[in-house]
Amino acid sequence: MGKGKEDDPSLDPFEIAFLPEFREGRGPHEPFVNEHGVVIGDHDYDSPDSPLNQWSTDTDPAVMAGDQWVHPYKDIGFQTAENREYFEQGIEPQAGIFMHLDKNSAYRAGDPLLSTEEESPKQPE
Template sequence: MEENRKDRDPLIGGDDPALDPFEIEFLPEFRSGRGPEAPFVNSHGVVIGDHDYVSAQSPLENWSIETDPAVMAGDEWVHPFKDIGFQTDENRDYFERGIAPKGGIFMHPDKNTGYGAAENDDLPQGGKSG
């Protein structure tokens, strides 16, 4: 399987030396409206997209018992073009080749993970129908 990937995958950063090491060759439909291509500074003063993962302003460098992990959630912590997560096979297939991910790989057909998400007065006590 590895041999097949080598035949069709560019090296990390693509074969284009103008690409950043974590940037992939997005199809045109995924480039438009995506956000800034250059590194940017988020609301915490941390530069995102420069691959210098140690920043004096980062909550990770100033972590304490009082730090709420939610401060590091959201789009301001992920670069729209230069994130290492784009290097996964699934993401490269989707964003570079337009191959949609296989459905159901995270599904549990014998489990109703949505149960209780909405109130349903029609179910008997104990939550099981029928």
């Protein structure tokens, strides 16, 4: 069996072989410190100032959301089959893979709210 891109020894274990069009303007290859003082790209995410190490009932989980928590080359999310196919081979993800084909989640969206005494019509089958 030949060596594929996934077997490239120069890549970090969390890194994939991006096609050239996905390498431009991505950011640094090396780990960096984000605005919260957490090293991103070292795979530990265990800096003393990390919200994970300061967590309490008062911590807003949104503080852990956003691009400042994602390394542009070494994020575990790149390892999914869909992301590898897209970034390494240029295969677009299939649309609708997370849809409920038998449910219309927008059914009656925008309709006025019914009083509690009125019966809500059932979604058509």
